[in-house]
Amino acid sequence: MISQRLNDQITQVGPGTPAGAVLRCYWQPAALAEELDTALPVPVNLMGERLALTRDDAGGLMLATRRSQNTEPPVYHPPAHLIEIDTDGTIYPVALRKGVVFAYMGDGSPPEFPGFDCFRADDSHVFAFKGLWECNWLQALEIGIDPAHASFLHRFLEDEDPADSYGKQFRDKVDKTEMTITQVLREYPRPEIDVEETNYGLKITALRHMENGQTHVRITNQIFPEAICIPMSREMTITQWHVPIDDRNCYWYTLFTSFKDPVNKQLMRTQRLKEHDLPTYAPRKNRKNYYGYNPREQQTETYTGMGMDINVHDQWAVEGMGAIQDRTREHLGRSDKAIIRYRRLLRQAIKALESGNRSALPMQDADSVKQIIGPLSNDAVAPSNDWSDISHQSDVERRASCPWDATI
Amino acid sequence: MGLVAVDAVPFEDFIDGYFPLGLSLRQLLDRHGFASAWIVMRVAPMMDIPGLLADDPVPLHVDPADAGQIDWLAAAVQKREESAVYSGCANWAWNDQARVGEHTLPARIRLAEPAFIRGIGFLTGAHKSKALGAVRLARGPSDISLDLSTGDDDIHAIPGDVICDLRADPPVTRLLALDFPIGAHPQGREIGTGRETLVIRRSNDPITARIIADFNQTAAT
Numbered sequence: 001m002i003s004q005r006l007n008d009q010i011t012q013v014g015p016g017t018p019a020g021a022v023l024r025c026y027w028q029p030a031a032l033a034e035e036l037d038t039a040l041p042v043p044v045n046l047m048g049e050r051l052a053l054t055r056d057d058a059g060g061l062m063l064a065t066r067r068s069q070n071t072e073p074p075v076y077h078p079p080a081h082l083i084e085i086d087t088d089g090t091i092y093p094v095a096l097r098k099g100v101v102f103a104y105m106g107d108g109s110p111p112e113f114p115g116f117d118c119f120r121a122d123d124s125h126v127f128a129f130k131g132l133w134e135c136n137w138l139q140a141l142e143i144g145i146d147p148a149h150a151s152f153l154h155r156f157l158e159d160e161d162p163a164d165s166y167g168k169q170f171r172d173k174v175d176k177t178e179m180t181i182t183q184v185l186r187e188y189p190r191p192e193i194d195v196e197e198t199n200y201g202l203k204i205t206a207l208r209h210m211e212n213g214q215t216h217v218r219i220t221n222q223i224f225p226e227a228i229c230i231p232m233s234r235e236m237t238i239t240q241w242h243v244p245i246d247d248r249n250c251y252w253y254t255l256f257t258s259f260k261d262p263v264n265k266q267l268m269r270t271q272r273l274k275e276h277d278l279p280t281y282a283p284r285k286n287r288k289n290y291y292g293y294n295p296r297e298q299q300t301e302t303y304t305g306m307g308m309d310i311n312v313h314d315q316w317a318v319e320g321m322g323a324i325q326d327r328t329r330e331h332l333g334r335s336d337k338a339i340i341r342y343r344r345l346l347r348q349a350i351k352a353l354e355s356g357n358r359s360a361l362p363m364q365d366a367d368s369v370k371q372i373i374g375p376l377s378n379d380a381v382a383p384s385n386d387w388s389d390i391s392h393q394s395d396v397e398r399r400a401s402c403p404w405d406a407t408i
Numbered sequence: 409m410g411l412v413a414v415d416a417v418p419f420e421d422f423i424d425g426y427f428p429l430g431l432s433l434r435q436l437l438d439r440h441g442f443a444s445a446w447i448v449m450r451v452a453p454m455m456d457i458p459g460l461l462a463d464d465p466v467p468l469h470v471d472p473a474d475a476g477q478i479d480w481l482a483a484a485v486q487k488r489e490e491s492a493v494y495s496g497c498a499n500w501a502w503n504d505q506a507r508v509g510e511h512t513l514p515a516r517i518r519l520a521e522p523a524f525i526r527g528i529g530f531l532t533g534a535h536k537s538k539a540l541g542a543v544r545l546a547r548g549p550s551d552i553s554l555d556l557s558t559g560d561d562d563i564h565a566i567p568g569d570v571i572c573d574l575r576a577d578p579p580v581t582r583l584l585a586l587d588f589p590i591g592a593h594p595q596g597r598e599i600g601t602g603r604e605t606l607v608i609r610r611s612n613d614p615i616t617a618r619i620i621a622d623f624n625q626t627a628a629t
Contacts, residue, residue: 001467003470343521347451348450
């Protein structure tokens with residue numbers, strides 16, 4: 001239960017704010033590449049600024065300031081002919097990576113992109129999408145780095161056929177077992193959580209101790225400052241950013257990366273467009289329709305009664321806290337280890353930046369950041385006394401059989 | 409006795425918020441089976457609620473006037489009755505501007521969030537130290553040494569190894585507010601008698617390396 005002042009420090013991201021300054025040291029997703037298929041300029045509402053993607057005189061893409069009214073709604077998406085670029089405004093550099101347009105809004109030269117799997121994979125093996133959550137970016141990130149909630153919020157009372165699991169989180173089997181992740185999460189709800197600082201952020205290990213001396217190991221990651229990398233299936237990982245539109249709204253941007261077959265992008269897009277409206281990528285299930293809550297479904301199928309898409313469960317949980325979570329009333333427990341470690345990282349980064357020591361932030365050294373690869377993100381079941389080696393071995397095997405160069 | 413190798417364990421752990429800090433630290437000691445410990449904590453929100461008794465539950469929310477943040481804290485912790493006492497050095501700030509210039513952290517403070525800490529834990533033995541209770545001498549080589557001499561002799565720095573100068577202050581639970589000149593060892597107002605030196609030798613142990621890095625960060629701020 002921190003003070004309002006400390007809560008403001010870690011949640012506010014507009015120009016001149018402490019956390020905003022940290023986020024501006026990194027490339028931030030600004031739009032999906034598919035949004036450029038419409039006429040330019042394309043509006044971008046990012047970090048409290050009203051911007052637009054447009055072409056410069058040489059035909060290159062740039063992110064420019066657009067003229068706007070203070071009364072604009074947060075996710076205002078005017079058509080191209082209504083967008084007026086402010087020729088005196090700031091222009092930010094952009095870079096297109098794997099279906100996402102990234103922008104750099106900080107001082108000096110932009111940092112190098114790290115060599116994460118989502119950036120190394122062939123284009124055929126990465127699919128990008130985004131969605132709107134009407135809440136502050138930090139509570140959106142914090143649900144992503146908590147391994148304990150999945151056993152409750154995403155509890156499925158029955159398991160689907162893994163053959164129908166393509167593009168769906170938790171429905172696949174754990175590698176080399178017949179158990180689905182949904183079964184593991186349901187039957188072993190009390191993970192032992194370990195958190196380790198890395199050169200990119202945090203490595204989070206959730207151990208669910210099972211019978212017969214076996215342990216389910218799930219490795220997820222926090223990529224500083226506001227992304228996660230988590231397993232989606234035996235073949236795919238999710239790298240997801242929680243990007244502020246302003247202090248009360250954010251977009252999640254996800255890169256789905258396959259280590260085996262090319263991503264079926266049409267199917268993935270179709271699945272997601274059923275749940276989101278264009279051009280704002282606002283979810284169709286939302287507060288106004290109670291996230292599709294069905295009490296009969298809650299009795300027999302799901303913990304939340306809010307359907308089979310776990311993204312909706314997370315959306316309800318983070319939006320339900322209010323636009324900005326009131327941490328003056330928060331009480332963290334022992335399972336909140338990853339959140340506690342992350343806030344320590346963020347506060348240290350804020351302090352370092354205020355002291356003029358940007359090099360103390362993760363992934364700011366140009367030479368070393370390109371060498372940052374991976375990260376390891378998978379599910380495995382292993383003997384309890386050997387889970388670390390088995391998890392690592394499972395990752396090595398997946399990378400060895402990967403059609404693109406995923407070696408580490 | 410001079411500088412002696414002691415039986416000690418580098419560790420990393422979380423301590424609960426919301427309880428009096430001494431109680432949270434006592435739970436840490438009991439969890440690990442330590443008699444005492446030297447800890448480093450960084451960027452930890454805290455609260456000091458007037459009139460809240462040690463046994464009282466934490467309120468549902470914190471009044472801004474009672475809130476603050478520990479920038480860093482390095483302290484020796486010992487068991488005392490059912491809680492723990494701690495003494496050392498720290499840097500902190502309260503929201504309440506009237507508290508600027510305070511040189512003591514009240515013993516009643518509670519962390520406003522659980523905190524991640526690193527430290528060295530000491531096992532019970534027969535050799536009495538000032539800040540760390542009765543410690544056990546190491547039976548073999550150890551990266552951790554204590555100067556168990558009494559008196560007020562100046563510390564003879566061991567180049568590259570000495571990273572903390574504990575100002576033992578028995579028997580009072582008190583923390584000193586110290587200003588750290590960049591690059592220098594902690595200097596502060598003497599309120600106790602005697603001094604004690606903890607020497608942590610640089611080694612390949614990853615936890616020890618992180619403890620040293622954490623403490624060096626505190627000394628630089």
